[in-house]
Structures are given as C-alpha cells and as structure tokens.
Amino acid sequence: MQKTKESREFTRLSIPVKIEVSSHGSEPIAATAINVSMNGVLLQSDKKLTTDTQCEVHIILGEQDPLVIVCHGKVFRSDQDGVAIGFTEMDLNGFSHMKNLLLYNAPDVNQLDKEFSKHTGLHPK
Numbered sequence: 001m002q003k004t005k006e007s008r009e010f011t012r013l014s015i016p017v018k019i020e021v022s023s024h025g026s027e028p029i030a031a032t033a034i035n036v037s038m039n040g041v042l043l044q045s046d047k048k049l050t051t052d053t054q055c056e057v058h059i060i061l062g063e064q065d066p067l068v069i070v071c072h073g074k075v076f077r078s079d080q081d082g083v084a085i086g087f088t089e090m091d092l093n094g095f096s097h098m099k100n101l102l103l104y105n106a107p108d109v110n111q112l113d114k115e116f117s118k119h120t121g122l123h124p125k
Contacts, residue, residue: 009038009039009115009118010037010038010039010102010112010115011037011102011106011108011111011112011115012035012036012037012042013035013036013037013102013105013106014034014035015033015035015036015101015102015105016032016033016034017032017033017036017059017060017061017101018030018031018032018033018059018060019031019032019033019041019043019057019058019059019060020057020058020060021043021045021049021055021056021057021058021083021085022055022056022058023049023053023054023055023056024054028058029045029047029049030045031043031044031045031083032044032045033059034082036059036098036101036102037102038087038098038099038102038115038116039086039087040073040076040084040085040086040087041057041059041073041084041085041087042081042082042083042084042085043082043083043085044082044083045082045083048078048079048083049075049078049083049085050075050078051075051076051077051078052074052075053074053075054072054073054074055072055073055074055075055085056070056071056072056073057070057071057072057073057085057087058070059071059098059101061097061101067097069090069094069097069098069101070090070091070094071087071089071090071094071098072087072088072089072090073085073086073087073088073089074086074088099116
C-alpha cells in the first residue's frame with residue numbers, strides 16, 4: 001500500500017474552544033471546535049451551513065472577559081461529521097493569538113514552527 005502525502009498546510013489540533021459563526025442575514029450559530037488549525041476549523045453544531053457560505057468565525061477563549069479571535073472564512077463542508085470552515089482572512093492581532101493558541105497546545109512545537117516558516121500569514125511563501 002502506498003502512503004499518501006499529507007496535503008494540509010497546517011497541523012490540526014483538538015482544542016475544544018467555543019466558536020460562534022455568523023453569515024449574512026442569519027442568527028449566529030454557537031458551536032464547539034472539534035479541531036483547529038491556522039487556516040481553518042472543524043466544528044460540531046446542531047445547525048448546518050451551506051457549502052461556499054462566506055462567514056465570520058469568532059473563536060472565544062476564556063469565560064470571564066474572553067479573548068475573541070475574529071476570522072473570515074468560507075464553509076467547505078457541512079455534514080454529519082461537522083462543519084469545516086477555511087479561513088480566508090485574519091487580522092494581525094488575531095493571527096498572533098491563534099499562533100500562540102496552537103503552539104501552546106501542540107504536541108510537536110517544532111513541526112508547527114516549520115509550518116509557520118513556510119508561510120506568510122495564512123498563505124504559502
């Protein structure tokens with residue numbers, strides 16, 4: 001059996017953070033992340049979103065006076081396994097907080113450092 005190369009640009013980590021997703025003209029959807037990476041999130045929610053929906057994702061860190069990372073993204077998949085959203089945009093402050101969140105929770109910090117060095121922000125160099 002031939003081993004396939006991992007095509008993901010960033011490692012996904014199981015970090016069950018609170019998520020709130022808003023899309024144009026609809027009520028925000030509260031959810032929990034199944035996994036998070038630098039360029040997307042897979043979340044579990046009772047509500048589904050339509051593929052290709054543009055949305056704003058709020059990653060909520062902490063209970064009292066929470067830190068909120070705001071990302072813009074697009075729904076890539078919405079099925080029984082969850083809602084997969086790819087990030088298309090994140091401000092510099094959010095990028096820094098997201099990077100720290102991932103580094104703090106990473107089992108292999110060196111692997112994440114390699115991934116970050118191959119990118120300028122969310123995009124490959």
